[in-house]
Amino acid sequence: MDRENQKRIRTFLEDYAAMKPTRYSYADIKRITNDFKDKLGEGGYGNVFKGKISNEIFVAVKLLHNSTGNGEEFINEVGTMGTIHHVNVVRLVGFCADGFKRALVYEFLPNGSLDKFIFPEGQEHHNLGMEKLQNIAFGIARGIEYLHQGCEQRILHFDIKPHNILLDNSFNPKISDFGLAKLCEKGRSAVSMTAARGTMGYIAPEVFSRHFGNVSYKSDIYSFGMLLLEMVGRRKNIDANVQNVSQVYYPEWVYGRLVQGEDLRIQVEEDGEEIIAKKLAIVGLWCIQWNPVDRPSITFVLQMLEGNGESPSLPPSPFTSTDPMNPSNPSLHGRHLASGLAVISELE
Template sequence: MMPSPTPSLFLFFFLCFAHGTAHRDEPPRHGCHHGPRVRFPFWLPDGPDSEPGYPGFELICDGDGRLALSVPNIPNPLVVKSIDYKSQSVVLRDPSNCLPLGIANLTLRGFFAREDPSRSAGPYNYNYNYNYTLFRCPLPERNSYDMTELACRSDPSSYKVYAVDSSESVGNVPLVHCERIIGSLDSLPNPIKGMITEARFDWKQPDCKKCTKGLCGWHGSSIACDQPHPGLPEKLHREIAGIIVGSFLFLVGLTGLGYVLNEKRRDKAFQLKIESFLHDYEALKPTRYSYNDIKRITNDFEEKLGQGAYGTVYKGKLSNEIFVAVKMLDNSFGNGEEFINEVSTMGRIHHVNVVRMVGFCADGFRRALVYEFLPNESLEKFIFQGDDNPDPFLSWDRLHNIALGVGKGIEYLHQGCDQRILHFDIKPHNILLDDHFIPKIADFGLAKLCSKEQSAVSMTAARGTMGYIAPEVFSRNFGSVSSKSDVYSFGMLLLEMVGGRKNVDVNAKNMSQMYFPQWVYNHLNKGEELEIRIREDGDHKIAKKLAIIGLWCIHWYPADRPPVKAVVQMLEGEECPVMPKNPFVSSGSGDAATMKGSLWNTNLEVIEE
């Protein structure tokens, strides 16, 4: 596989490109720890690598490391919040929140009105047109009008100072108990509400707006536009940037090409794996169809029967009398393993209670499995009744026959084949019914093969459907994974057939009914009848029989469960089996099943997966 560039390599090229751009457009930064970039006309006399700026634009670093402008008659320096060199403006902030008062003092001295750089008074200019008069009002005078309080001049315990627009008529302002203060705030650059703490000022001199391609500089007594400094010629900068961007795009393209080639190599390996498997299983003689055959059989996938975890099932027709179900597998799942698993398993099976595989398709990357068509679909449709599932309820005799057929099918998988087949996904959805309601076990995508002499397997990961997976599949603390895992799933299926509902019901009326198996055990253990669908007198006996067998099958520990052969014998027997001990507690507790190690064979030899 072609290695892809690491993220650090991409970051290196990005930083190189960014550095080249910044190096061309921006001068070196001179400033404090906090504050905007400082360049001409501003300057820091005591800053590192300081260069002379324009007279009157000297900045300082205050005690908190902020960029600031020290001006006469204001106790604290004004903090420089931002500088816009393009529009030639600066925003100043007063940490003491008394900026209007400071500006008034400076305005009286003419500091912000000077434009002549030969004078040392100052460089800033603004069109001043906001004038205010100050009033001191006793507490608890309320500000019921558009008056702005100057907190820095107010005394919280006795009075407040307000600024009122000087153009406002006195009769319109509630100042009956207030006293006018000598002095006013004249020619402020902004409305006072917007500048209690900060204000924006423009400067006209020096005029650096004409320096569009270079940097503005101060040369003794005149302004000049310099070339970018320091750096290389602009043409060379563009060439370097082009090389960096080109190299970056080349690496991206190379990485993408490597990814595509690797995916093709991986898909080819999967295809070879499938072809090798099909060659090994030629003796099974299942019919192999091309993709065009599959399209013809399904009439271009006209009728969809259902959607599963591993693919979509369509109805097909081999002849006017023979219908099939075609399962198109999803190539994104399992890397072909599910396909190999099912074909290898189904090729060994010939039993009335196991669905028959008619053929398969392995045409390029398209894979499909062709089964006999069962018109009554799955058992799930008939046992879970509801508004969205109006199919009629099957009789208890028919349910008993279906349960017996499924049990015989599982017994055949465990004992009747050359190798033991563990299904690992027994559930109502995978029990299909033909036109005579004979059950057939389907969907062997999760099945595993092992020797008939070895009953337990080791697994690297849990497999199955939640609600039907045996505890030992999740945790080996319960025991070894074996054929008893299918017995557990079959027990959960029996209890769902009895209750006509999912075993875990979050919509149950009370907590005791949320987990149906526990509810069933509690009722039967107390000798109570099950409150389920009963139509005839004999139905109670069948329902109770299926429920008790189901409880035997779902013990937490595999050793406490009967083998499937014993389950079939209980289903065939006339009498109702005895009640098991509580299947939901540890075998070591006083309430555990007593059959462990005595009634059922527990010698399970673990084999590798």
């Protein structure tokens, strides 16, 4: 039995040593996925299938649509993820560029994406407590800190959202999907962009228009703040189907409740969860400040998340039209602006 275990371990380590980004043929991809038998999901860029490199190593294979873009997503993923390694960033195992066939091979994360656990619509999983969500938030922030400060070049993700946070067996979060990422020198305070990128509801105002400030690493901070607020509310930040119209735009409703010293009406399962929710909400509100210079760095975000006891102080209103002296009557302007930003042209 010992000899058999040793052989098993040796085989696993040999397989694992080979897990630097490897170039696969399309025939390899078909073999790894058992001819695309087990579909895990689909998105704008392609379909994702479960695969197996060996009996010990499972992977997720994203088969990219031939008609999608000019190859920028593929180049971004391979060029960015092939050089970085962090416990809170999904590992790129390999890739395929075989004629017009392109695929990306990632480590397999069995619990899937975070959105399945915080948005209840049609999902079985809706059982993560606030302490677990706090740990997930902290892990995501550590991953962002690595991208912003721990690499040779600063990596701006530009698409931080629940769907792009994957969870392993122990619910440790890993940032995925670097198709929209940009690299910049650490000393630069801003990056140039020719078009807005990201997902509506998580995109910082300055990404739409330079009128709102320069695009920088602070744009990822904004997206992380919107993600935090969705984790607290276990709902989308913009939801026109809620019964109370004041709750359509959740961040503004949360800010009003906190200014008045009222609870956030979350479902509390254990003692202390209300305190955790309040802290996460306040950190999220700091992160979504309208002006990029008013948002904290990810290092300061981590300090706020780590802090024990008292929640951080409440930030100024992130909503340009909200009267802080009358939080019980939040204006609809923030909601109109959130949905109307898509039509604002970029100024460069």
